[in-house]
Amino acid sequence: MMLRQTLPRNTRSQGLVRQMAVMAKSLKYTQYGEPQDVLHLVETQLADPKDKQVLVKILAAPINPADINTIQGKYPVKPKFPAVAGNECVAEVICVGDKVKGLQPGEHVVPLTTGLGTWTTHAVYNEDQLLAVSKNVGLAEAATITVNPCTAYRMLRDFVKLSPGDTVIQNGANSAVGQAVHQLCRAWNLRSVGIVRDRPEIGELKQQLECLGATVVLTEAEVRTTDLFKSGTLKKPKLAFNCVGGKSATEVTRHLDNGGIMVTYGGMSREPVTVATGPLIFKDIAFRGFWMTRWSKENYDAPERLQMFKELCELVEQRKFVAPPHEMVPLDKFKEAASAALTFKGFTGKKYILNMS
Amino acid sequence: MMLRQTLPRNTRSQGLVRQMAVMAKSLKYTQYGEPQDVLHLVETQLADPKDKQVLVKILAAPINPADINTIQGKYPVKPKFPAVAGNECVAEVICVGDKVKGLQPGEHVVPLTTGLGTWTTHAVYNEDQLLAVSKNVGLAEAATITVNPCTAYRMLRDFVKLSPGDTVIQNGANSAVGQAVHQLCRAWNLRSVGIVRDRPEIGELKQQLECLGATVVLTEAEVRTTDLFKSGTLKKPKLAFNCVGGKSATEVTRHLDNGGIMVTYGGMSREPVTVATGPLIFKDIAFRGFWMTRWSKENYDAPERLQMFKELCELVEQRKFVAPPHEMVPLDKFKEAASAALTFKGFTGKKYILNMS
Known part of the structure; x- marks a missing residue:
């Protein structure tokens, strides 16, 4: 130029x-x-x-x-x-x-x-x-800052009312949104359970995500058998984020508390989310989706939007968000x-x- | 005795x-x-x-x-x-x-x-x-009166704000809840599209449901190719009821308007609901469940509950609900x-x- x-x-x-x-x-x-x-x-x-x-x-x-x-x-x-x-x-x-x-x-x-x-x-x-x-x-x-951290921010704020100590669970936990979720959970005193695919360097990845604020990181295999929630170590999650779909989403759903919501923002496996009838009806589990582009369009001038950018920028300036x-x-x-x-x-x-x- | x-x-x-x-x-x-x-x-x-x-x-x-x-x-x-x-x-x-x-x-x-x-x-x-x-x-x-008509009433009232002329779509449209939905839609000036399995006496069944208030009754095959919504004959539905699951639920979902909700209250096919990632994210379709037993427990003394029984009984007395x-x-x-x-x-x-x- x-x-x-x-x-x-x-x-x-x-x-x-x-x-x-x-x-x-x-x-x-x-x-x-x-x-x-x-x-x-x-x-x-x-x-x-x-x-x-x-x-x-x-x-x-x-x-x-x-x-x-x-x-x-x-x-x-x-x-x-x-x-x-x-x-x-x-x-x-x-x-x-x-x-x-x-x-x-x-x-x-x-x-x-x-x-x-x-x-x-x-x-x-x-x-x-x-x-x-x-x-x-x-x-x-x-x-x-305008896509992934905002996606994480809105998904944590707009679907379920969370209180400090509540648990959030997500698959694809090392995605850009996933990393933002961990960091916001830490800043807001929420427990953040991340699920990732197994890989040779799984130990390093777990450590990296825990450094960002993940409370626990589990592989897809580990989440199937974990008793983290049954044992009461962590509260059952009221909110789940899904960017994978298929079996991964199904496994996450199993851990949701009654009235819990799974928010889908991506579909990396290219497989749909399979929703069993029982949990929908008897556990009142809900399945929603989130698209930052639509939210931004619908809330272009909304005070919530400026507030979100303000908070996110402050967290970055305080080195609480990278x-x-x-x-x-x-x-x-x-x-x-x-x-x-x-x-x-x-x-x-x-x-x-x-x-x- | x-x-x-x-x-x-x-x-x-x-x-x-x-x-x-x-x-x-x-x-x-x-x-x-x-x-x-x-x-x-x-x-x-x-x-x-x-x-x-x-x-x-x-x-x-x-x-x-x-x-x-x-x-x-x-x-x-x-x-x-x-x-x-x-x-x-x-x-x-x-x-x-x-x-x-x-x-x-x-x-x-x-x-x-x-x-x-x-x-x-x-x-x-x-x-x-x-x-x-x-x-x-x-x-x-x-x-x-306490289970099926109340299920229909709550599902029509509690998930999406509907205005006269709006369309509701449901599979298993000849179930007891389905019949109640048709009748309430007629009473409330909503368009009610019902989907049923094909059968030898399909003509009779369609007529029977239309007598109850169904605007249109389609077979599972007909709903796949209908242009009722594309042509503008009926508004795209904002609300769908599912008591079947499997492919039937998937076909119904395709017709939902942006921001539409599918409420599952049964699973007669014993197959889960399959939720494609695209509609969840880009069309903001949501999947919920409804269980009358829980609603009644949570709203035992609520004025909405007495109001519901009052309205339903009045409709029965007026012969608008059978x-x-x-x-x-x-x-x-x-x-x-x-x-x-x-x-x-x-x-x-x-x-x-x-x-x-």
Whole structure:
């Protein structure tokens, strides 16, 4: 990218917007397909921000499963072509239109809406699509805050009223959402039981998740025979999170307390959730789903939303909440990063974050 | 049974309770098993009602699936042995204890709680276990009002806010609950789509259910290809009732509107409900269960409960609500009735009502 003109430190405070011409390098696609096939790095000259527009320089933008699925055409959100890929980022405000009131050049921002196209060096967004975040929030945390931590936050808050000491159980406990759940449970004094697939380095993984706040981590085999709940060591969970489906979900359901809810937010096994009639009727178990994109749309301006971002950012600043293990990758290495993200079955491995800072 | 002493018309108004000795003939069991094997007609002398007790003569008591399952030991409610079978009835008050304030001899009552043991000629219950109902409510309707019509009423009221013109869809649409749903939908100006298994007399069954208030009745095959909802003939249902499970439930789910709820209250196919991940997450479909016994326990004294009985009885009195097709059977023919009830797969046939009047 090139900035054809050096920017004054604060254009708005001088009551005018300087003319400039920014060349953005963006990962664009004009048809669905595998990211390495259909994404192309394209240079575009951006117009100056007008009115409520904001020119930002993207600092970091993660590669999320939903981004890949969107590019593949497998996600319910369908972009207009040509589209810039990517939905999350942290960016620095470079320059603002003359009607922008709440943002200053130099501030860090994250997107309040999906589909903005964040895999780019620069972009022009509208002020109401952006939320300012403290620079004390690390780039990796800020770049990944709007999807997975928010999913964990809402699923813990919006389905069952939990009190300190209550138990939450989840499969896919090492997913990005899973890690966020463990950390929020620790911050909110909830017991967090995580279930993961068995693997050679299971001891290391358990330790890693317990460091994040998991009370206990069990393999799929161990959860079948555990007496953690029967023995009273932990209260029976009122809330379960499922991102796997199939047998894994069924096993989790068995441990739910009467009136408990299983919230599905993913289906990594590609198998449906099987719901026995007995628990539905006699134990009043409920099965719900959660999609952050819908919640955000329905609560765009809601005070709960700003409150959520405030709390999450505070936890990050207090070092009580960290981003998942990740690797920063330069934008021009996106093909390797997208391939690597795909080869981790179920995307539970390292998170790749495109680094444009 | 024999009444050893003729009763004064209203013992309470005379400020005293006459001594009497009533021999009750009851269907008792002391172990789980098939009803025809473990039920025995036993005579017991009943003590006079004291304090808040009420002596009743049972007029009619239905044979419900849950009664059979309880006798078989397959139901989550476990009786203390020896137990009198049966849970629903309509009875006539014969005589009341001296602290009974709200019931008069001669009144008709229905039980407010399950497990009272209603397959008997006479019984002594507590006043707070009984609800007076108008004698204008027919015996068959009164005897069967506390379980199936209440299940239909609550499922229509407590899960989704429905407006006149909204659509409800259900499988097992000719079950006792199904028939109640059709009738309540008609009374409340809701569209009621029923799904039934194909059978030789399908035309007759469809007509019968449409007479009760079903807007449309489809076979399992027809529901797979119907364009009733796509074409806009009917609004997409926000609420579905499932008493079958398996593929039948899956087909019903496909038609649910975004944010719709499937409520399971039975599992006649003995197959679980299969919940695809996509609809859970992206369509926000929810899967719940309903058990009248629990609701009644949790809302024993709730105004909503009395209001429900009031509304249902009014509908019966106005001839807008009828009992399912039934056959009155004398108490000493219970073995034949229990066997006949069992041979109707899924209990969707005729309802057998023990008649002691």
